[in-house]
Amino acid sequence: SHVEARIRHYKWEVKYEYKSPDCYKKLVIAINGRTPGPTILAEQGDTIVVELKNSLLTENVAIHWHGIRQIGTPWSDGTEGVSQCPILAGDTFTYKFVVDRPGTYLYHAHYGMQREAGLYGSIRVSVRKGVKEPFAYDEDRSIILNDWYHRSTYEQVARLSSRPFQWVGEPQSLLIQGRGSFNCSILSTPNLEAGACNMSNPECSPYVITVVPGKTYRLRISSLTSLSALNFEIEGHNMTVVEADGHNVEPFVIKNINIYSGETYSVIVKADQDPSRNYWAASNVVSRPLHPPTGLAIFNYYPNHPKKSPPTTPPTGPLWNDTGYRLAQSNAIKARQGYILPPPVTSDRVITLLNTQNEINGYRRWAVNNVSFTLPHTPYLVALKENLGHSFDQKPPPENYDAANYDIYQVQKNVNATSSNSIYRLKFNSTVDIILQNANTMNINNSETHPWHLHGHDFWVLGYGIGKFDPINDPKKYNLVNPIMKNTVAVHPFGWTALRFVADNPGVWAFHCHIEAHFYMGMGVVFAEGVEKVGKLPSSIMGCGATKGH
Numbered sequence: 001s002h003v004e005a006r007i008r009h010y011k012w013e014v015k016y017e018y019k020s021p022d023c024y025k026k027l028v029i030a031i032n033g034r035t036p037g038p039t040i041l042a043e044q045g046d047t048i049v050v051e052l053k054n055s056l057l058t059e060n061v062a063i064h065w066h067g068i069r070q071i072g073t074p075w076s077d078g079t080e081g082v083s084q085c086p087i088l089a090g091d092t093f094t095y096k097f098v099v100d101r102p103g104t105y106l107y108h109a110h111y112g113m114q115r116e117a118g119l120y121g122s123i124r125v126s127v128r129k130g131v132k133e134p135f136a137y138d139e140d141r142s143i144i145l146n147d148w149y150h151r152s153t154y155e156q157v158a159r160l161s162s163r164p165f166q167w168v169g170e171p172q173s174l175l176i177q178g179r180g181s182f183n184c185s186i187l188s189t190p191n192l193e194a195g196a197c198n199m200s201n202p203e204c205s206p207y208v209i210t211v212v213p214g215k216t217y218r219l220r221i222s223s224l225t226s227l228s229a230l231n232f233e234i235e236g237h238n239m240t241v242v243e244a245d246g247h248n249v250e251p252f253v254i255k256n257i258n259i260y261s262g263e264t265y266s267v268i269v270k271a272d273q274d275p276s277r278n279y280w281a282a283s284n285v286v287s288r289p290l291h292p293p294t295g296l297a298i299f300n301y302y303p304n305h306p307k308k309s310p311p312t313t314p315p316t317g318p319l320w321n322d323t324g325y326r327l328a329q330s331n332a333i334k335a336r337q338g339y340i341l342p343p344p345v346t347s348d349r350v351i352t353l354l355n356t357q358n359e360i361n362g363y364r365r366w367a368v369n370n371v372s373f374t375l376p377h378t379p380y381l382v383a384l385k386e387n388l389g390h391s392f393d394q395k396p397p398p399e400n401y402d403a404a405n406y407d408i409y410q411v412q413k414n415v416n417a418t419s420s421n422s423i424y425r426l427k428f429n430s431t432v433d434i435i436l437q438n439a440n441t442m443n444i445n446n447s448e449t450h451p452w453h454l455h456g457h458d459f460w461v462l463g464y465g466i467g468k469f470d471p472i473n474d475p476k477k478y479n480l481v482n483p484i485m486k487n488t489v490a491v492h493p494f495g496w497t498a499l500r501f502v503a504d505n506p507g508v509w510a511f512h513c514h515i516e517a518h519f520y521m522g523m524g525v526v527f528a529e530g531v532e533k534v535g536k537l538p539s540s541i542m543g544c545g546a547t548k549g550h
């Protein structure tokens, strides 16, 4: 039977407010007074309308709908410099798009480094009424994991753009659904003025997941960290992974889950342990040696008091440098039987992207194939669709690097890079393979984890490896049988990840490292396809650069 799709209308006001998510008071960017912002709850096929008022007073904004492909509405992707001009302070902008598939998605700021100021939230799209999911549960909960910095986003970008380079450092705390606990006693006295840090502030009491003994829970766990790769665990409980980035996964049971910024997972957890006590739900940083204390929430068995501390020591997570452990989980994820969308067996084009840390005029940058990404002042979508001439670099970025002579285990001999508005023009409906190749940073014996996120598409994850990608032998090992489709995937230290996607969504789409500082420092590219098929652009996305007065 035909079910009428609904319009879900939201009115949001984006505003700076003082909040204490981890007990330390700072300015955050809130939506209707909240961080994380309101959860968007919808059903497959619904239209989401978000009327966004920018009340930041002196700052622009843009919001990206992470995992939503924006088919037919590329101007609603919310990516400043790519799909729209920024929303000016005082202006109201309306995002309108269809959530065409069920699953767990996110939204967050996509302008400068505003995401890390707290502008983010969940999108949960349920199956149409009458449609049965291949797994059962009694309750459905969304939990966003995050890391948290005490410096303002202005200080962060100023540090990253300074010479000599000033790294943003490790976050001060880890948040679970917007709550963390910073140890105020380690602050020097002057910072304590006016109660700037108060560990008994109710705003930073741990998030509580209340469960009824014997019931089964679908927990939608996602990460929007600025920097950290995380491992999440519910003490004493196994988790069965059933969904990743909106796709059903062949179920697998794990004790804890590695999750990278921009990823979403659904896990099934049964409240089947000793109900006389509570348990810790914990997030721990992996892949970096220095890290903030464990992020803690309480897995509360009803009717115990939700604030009753579990009697045990919280889980500390796996060894931070156990890449093999994380690689094994990456390899364990397969598309679920009955839900497999097989990839085309061959591709039309292979683009290899070497990820390196570089310098330009002494400024620290990240680059792919030695080209560091900068956003143009005129959004590509408008520039291409309206033929606004040379408002961005026309020179195609490199499709490869000198693999035969490049040692991924050494600091690059010449760290100097160039910069560009790197845009790859893809033939409409062509099949494209991307090989993401990781390498040593500018520090000896160091390679980091990079979660890459693609806008406007899902890609098949064909394979992972450690070491340099072998273009002859590694493709023979690709999983073309039941690869999972995702929109965000990890590239492990000194490793490679191979992806395939079909360029079938008219528009211009960013593809970038989801680490906030790394994209800001140039770790990204842009894909354009079928722009001539894009409908009439709304004038509301214009008003900057060459689009002024257009």
Ligand SMILES: O=C1O[C@H]([C@@H](O)CO)C(O)=C1O
Pocket (backbone or CB within 6 Å): 167, 357, 441, 442, 443, 448, 517
């Ligand atoms: O971009 C980065 O800079 C630092 C470090 O390499 C600076 O030395 C780091 O860990 C990053 O991810």
